Amino acid sequence: MDLTHRPRRLRQDRVRGLVSETSLEPTDLIAPVFVDATTDERVPIESMPGHERVPIDEAVARVEDVLETGVEAVMLFGIPESKDPEGTRAWADDGVIQEALRRITSETDAYVITDVCLCEYTDHGHCGPLEEELRSEGGVAEDDPGCEPTLTVDNDATLEALEKIVTSHARAGADMVAPSGMMDGMVGTIREALDDAGYEHVPIMSYAAKYESAFYGPFRDAADGAPSFGNRRHYQMDPANTREALREVRLDAEQGADVMMVKPALPYLDIVSAVRREFDHPVAAYNVSGEYAMLHAAAEKGWLDLEEVALESLLSIKRAGADLILTYFAEDVAQRLPVGR
Ligand code: PBG
Numbered sequence: 001m002d003l004t005h006r007p008r009r010l011r012q013d014r015v016r017g018l019v020s021e022t023s024l025e026p027t028d029l030i031a032p033v034f035v036d037a038t039t040d041e042r043v044p045i046e047s048m049p050g051h052e053r054v055p056i057d058e059a060v061a062r063v064e065d066v067l068e069t070g071v072e073a074v075m076l077f078g079i080p081e082s083k084d085p086e087g088t089r090a091w092a093d094d095g096v097i098q099e100a101l102r103r104i105t106s107e108t109d110a111y112v113i114t115d116v117c118l119c120e121y122t123d124h125g126h127c128g129p130l131e132e133e134l135r136s137e138g139g140v141a142e143d144d145p146g147c148e149p150t151l152t153v154d155n156d157a158t159l160e161a162l163e164k165i166v167t168s169h170a171r172a173g174a175d176m177v178a179p180s181g182m183m184d185g186m187v188g189t190i191r192e193a194l195d196d197a198g199y200e201h202v203p204i205m206s207y208a209a210k211y212e213s214a215f216y217g218p219f220r221d222a223a224d225g226a227p228s229f230g231n232r233r234h235y236q237m238d239p240a241n242t243r244e245a246l247r248e249v250r251l252d253a254e255q256g257a258d259v260m261m262v263k264p265a266l267p268y269l270d271i272v273s274a275v276r277r278e279f280d281h282p283v284a285a286y287n288v289s290g291e292y293a294m295l296h297a298a299a300e301k302g303w304l305d306l307e308e309v310a311l312e313s314l315l316s317i318k319r320a321g322a323d324l325i326l327t328y329f330a331e332d333v334a335q336r337l338p339v340g341r
Pocket of ligand 1: 217289
């Protein structure tokens with residue numbers, strides 16, 4: 001055959017690495033860590049094999065294990081000792097995250113990012129205090145005698161809580177804060193609160209395009225943050241929408257977000273790539289609990305090779321345009337990098 005183009009020439013073993021377009025480094029990865037104030041012992045998270053909630057006393061040891069794999073950053077989630085309708089333990093200076101932060105930042109070199117949200121701290125499990133809202137099928141709710149009041153998250157009251165949370169995190173040593181509640185104006189409010197308190201150097205990674213996703217199921221078990229009624233579709237985004245994601249990212253850019261996150265990752269790679277194309281901010285993607293759990297479940301059945309699919313997933317997320325990946329696979333994959341391919 002007289003073929004001019006033979007792409008297979010560049011797929012031979014010794015040249016593959018030279019022409020590879022995407023790489024994955026341990027420093028691209030951020031490992032989520034769950035700190036639990038309700039326990040003195042590590043508690044395995046059933047739906048996320050290999051992950052545990054650790055007591056405050058073991059937070060440092062847990063982070064040291066992460067650092068050993070080459071991963072340099074962690075994202076902290078807290079499970080408080082008690083919950084109330086306002087989520088007041090989220091901004092307590094002796095709260096679970098604040099306590100863990102002080103220890104981790106004084107005893108390790110980890111770069112510590114904190115998830116900033118109220119859903120683990122409110123007794124109803126929503127991402128902020130609730131208010132009654134009148135809803136009607138058609139027309140103005142107040143004019144409809146049959147209209148039932150429903151509960152929704154009070155956006156502006158939540159912003160006031162977020163100010164208190166981020167300043168308490170910064171005081172306790174947070175290197176970066178990551179608001180995940182999808183409240184309107186959250187980035188601007190947080191930027192101002194941090195700046196006013198003298199933390200202009202603390203960056204914000206915004207969960208800018210966070211979808212109302214069923215892939216968060218295992219996390220909600222892990223962090224005990226499932227809503228006790230309803231769902232989060234009044235604040236998280238509709239999976240049907242792309243332009244809305246770009247609008248959310250644009251608003252966060254205007255309000256001073258430093259890093260833009262898309263969440264979940266694998267079912268939303270088109271969004272990751274659109275954000276990468278349209279903006280010049282670093283893009284993070286959150287490879288969420290359900291993405292992790294489904295690969296584990298399939299591997300357990302012997303249907304998939306876990307190590308291979310984990311690596312391929314993370315590489316694909318980078319190829320789509322993510323600079324950073326939050327993933328429960330961080331430690332497992334980092335230990336196997338770099339990979340010869
Ligand atoms: C808190 C928060 C959630 C996740 C990260 N931060 C849960 C949610 O929005 O219900 C999900 C992470 C995962 O599934 O791995 N707002």
